[in-house]
Amino acid sequence: MTQRFDADDLARAVTAGVLNPGQDHALLAFLRAHPSARPGFQLANVAFYFGALLIMGAMGWLLTVAWMSIGDGALLAISLAYVVSLTLLALNMQRRSQPVAAGVLAAVAVGIVPLAVFAVQRITGFWPFGDGTPDFQHYYRYVQGQWLLMEGATVIAGLLMLRVVPFPFIVMPMALALWFMSMDISQYLYGSDLSWAQRHEVSLWFGLALLLVAVVVDGRTRKDYAGWGYLGGLLAFWGGLTAMDSGSELGKFGYCVINVALMGLAVLLRRPVFMVFGALGVATYLGYLAYDVFAESLLFPLVLTLIGLGVIALGLAYQKRRERLTERLRNCLPNALAQALPALRR
Template identity: 65%
Template sequence: MTFKFDSQDLARAVSAGVLQPGQDQALLQFLRQQPETRASFQLAHIAYYFGALLIMGAMGWLLTEAWMSIGELALLLVALAYMGLFTLTGLSLWQRGQRIPGGLLGAVAVSLTPLAVFAVERLTGLWPLDDGQRDFHDYYVYVRGGWLAMEAATLLVGLLMLRLLPFPFIVMPIAVALWFMSMDLTELVYGGIFDWDQRRWISLWFGLALLLVSLLVDGRSRQDFAFWGYFAGLLAFWGGLSLMDSGSELGKALYCLINLGLMSVAVLLRRPLFMVFGAIGVAGYLGHLAYEVFEDSLLFPILLTLIGLAVIGLGIAYQKRRDALTAGLRARLPASLLSFLPALRR
């Protein structure tokens, strides 16, 4: 909820004894400076996160085969040098009050852990020669039991980094490593290579488990560690669900109902992430219906436009009445379930 007030309101606060004489003008001057400061901070935050993601991509998903040709020892030294540099720089920034860039550099250091372990395994001969995957880029593409050491090390380094730099985004590389581990470990236990349908189911169940764990973490600390857990969990759960093809209208209708459930969770927890994923899923289902009914019709783009406008209108209505909607929904839940839910964040 946003409150607007001016100098007269602050003067009345001084008269009522809420503020000391002179504090009203100091507070007013501070508030007048806030919009520009907040905007600059938001722009800086975007630059911080974008830069961190660029580094993660350059040293992970986008790492070219040319890097594999420099030799395992050189690759290991480069990975360890980057990890040490980012950790020390992040810790220095953190101690100087620059917690966002400092924490992001810590997350970048964690994301380099698989590369270092990959180099160690290749250097020591522990890399499974019959695995069929020779390049580090394959780590982000294929499901293989040979990746487990890389994922376990990433999990360990991530937890240690959270102790050193308790920054929520560090949860993200941990969650990605756990996601990969869920697939690789399942394949190792059951043997054989899983097809895409089985991988989608593994992704779905892992995402659901991560969402439940994030719910338990939510509200347990001043910093929002649950956000990135929710984000990774929704990517895994919703992604696996959306990539499934039921082949029947009943299955597609069930998909729509699940997405409506995500939108209800967004209202219940006041987490916009659930609303975004749920709204995309519902819009996709409505688009499917529109295509089936109005195929090759001039009304098809018009209907899709109306669906888009309806989604926007739903977002506006939710923003205006989110407090009332959340209170109404929580009032209908049993007390035992309410005690399990985290406190609402503003």
């Protein structure tokens, strides 16, 4: 949890005897000269991320629609120009102590890499022509083995970018590329086009693997790279789990139990993103009960209201006793497991 201080706070510290007179001004000058690299939820940061999404949308839609008219060579030149220009701009922002702007620009540059690789594949003839193979417009919709080079290049570009612009958001396009890669590799393992049920299963196991990697990384790096790993892992795991058809009431109840476990992990790891997905899953199960199992019951809305009020009460209790609850929950675990968990970030 980040804390923000101003001159009045430091003046009160002098009055309380925590700081000596004059130290408040020196400390305030230092904090202003060395702003925290931890990106808080600020309007400027929201604008940075929104701008990055707009650039990704422009490259992912406009150029892929226009490549037939501009040609593969022009597409390669434009995509490379975007990658180089955004990378240079990111480095410039980093030198100007703008870590969030630098990081999102670097992430956009990594996200454009598969478009450049796609153009190279078409120019060299490696990409199949005239056989109905989807083009780049279908990159996010179809599972194809031809995407593997694009996905591998994205991961490598992300690793290289992290060395020059160490910003956690760059992990997100890498995680997305790895998710697609898991689908494409699974196509060869299954020996045919993946059915939707198989895709859901692959997504679930890939998400679980990514979550385990994030747990290993968590607390062991100066920057919080695990945060975006958790988000990517939960999107794949929870999305695959939710899309799977359990086929029985027991299976649907098991889905609810797994989501409750995710909420428990939010307390254990002190990661709110687990609470968000767990709560969405529990709400999904309760919605199923409301509209399918107890559709004719007049008492169910009342019970659901009471459950909602209980969840709010639990949230308030957790907010007041967060450290104590996390510590107690970790103390209940075996020593080996507790020691393997990442250190808590304050």
